[in-house]
Amino acid sequence: MLKRKANVWITGLTSLFTDISSEMVYPIISLYIKALGGGAVALGFIEGLAESTASLLKVFSGAISDRVGKRKPLAVSGYSLSALGKLLFYLARSWPVVLVGRVVDRFGKGVRTAPRDALIAESVGSEGRGGAFGLHRAMDTAGAVIGILIAYWIISRFHLHAGDASLWIPVFKKLLLASLFPALLGVAILLAAVETGRGPIKRSVKLTFSGLDIRLRWVLAVVLLFTLGNSSNQFILLRAAEPDLGFSPQKVVLLYLFYNIFYMLVSYPAGRASDRLGRKPLLVLGFLLYSSTYFLIALRPNLIWAAMALYGLYSGVSEGVMKALVSELAPSERKATLLGLLATLEGIGLLPASLIAGFLWSYISPSAPFLFGGASALISALIFWWKVR
DSSP states (O other): OHHHHHHHHHHHHHHHHHHHHHHHHGGGHHHHHHHTTOOHHHHHHHHHHHHHHHHHHHHHHHHHHHHHTOSHHHHHHHHHHHHHHHHHHHHOSSHHHHHHHHHHHHHHHHHHHHHHHHHHHTTSOGGGHHHHHHHHHHHHHHHHHHHHHHHHHHHHTTTOOSSOGGGGHHHHHHHHHHTHHHHHHHHHHHTTOOOOOOOOOSSOOOOSSTTOOHHHHHHHHHHHHHHTTOOOTHHHHHHHTSTTTOOOHHHHHHHHHHHHHHHHHHHHHHHHHHHHHOHHHHHHHHHHHHHHHHHHHHHOGGGHHHHHHHHHHHHHHHHHHHHHHHHHHSOGGGHHHHHHHHHHHHHHTHHHHHHHHHHHHHHTOTTHHHHHHHHHHHHHHHHHHHHOO
């Protein structure tokens, strides 16, 4: 068990270095697409298609992991594919190549997420599961903070302005090339993990809802409803760069850093609190924080810094706690499958959500996607409180 407990730190360090890489890139994706000739609709298509297509893999990856009784090989493969996606970003000369790179990157996330989460869940007892997932999220987000700081340092050396977006491309290329190194280091660290799978099982793993705890069914249903209004974070960053707010690329990166600092600080305490107080109160609070964030951006965009603080609190309170809840309610022989199904439901709605956001932005107003997302989260909070006992 002591060797297995080390998996929490190993997977945490892997996520830390992978997120250093990913978050060096993520804050500039919307700006990179803009510089390569894409707009809000292209952004919605890229983010929605990439996240949704890859998310379909998460449940199947989890099912395969349960069927073969192995976690580590799929996790390593997934992190390796994400590194390849960064290389494609670097090579892009037009926004459709960014789409390909984004799909490969998210494909890797789809392959690795459920087996990695099962590896964490099986490395600790149920009484420490919230803390384990919270620690993992905190280390993941610490990597995000470091990555964003590196991105800001690189971009600020070149004094980019909010004018001609095509002038941003050479600087973004340097940043993308640098992001490859921590991505590869994360893969190397994961090789030290101890396998927790128990070997192949004799019967097939079911992907149906039959036989599941009714609470788990409601949890998954609410997650799907919520996700339909949960468009890509890139729309928040794009909103900051609109003329009325006028954020430069450097300031957009700092805004995203601000969000991740709150996310990092809250993740582990929230996970530990859910071990003591239960998962439900934390998750309802998370939905309400998300709703407040989006309504604030829609109605008072000049307070976008405050909105991003609330958004960081939402992410820290919700993400690890939701995984801990699902891992507790899932049967042991289907744990990776159902963790994968959770991740799939969280991602599958991103295609319609991001397409809706892109069209609402383009044909109504930049505030419209945020009003829609805020209302969806508020309804999700009410149903979760009512139905999940």
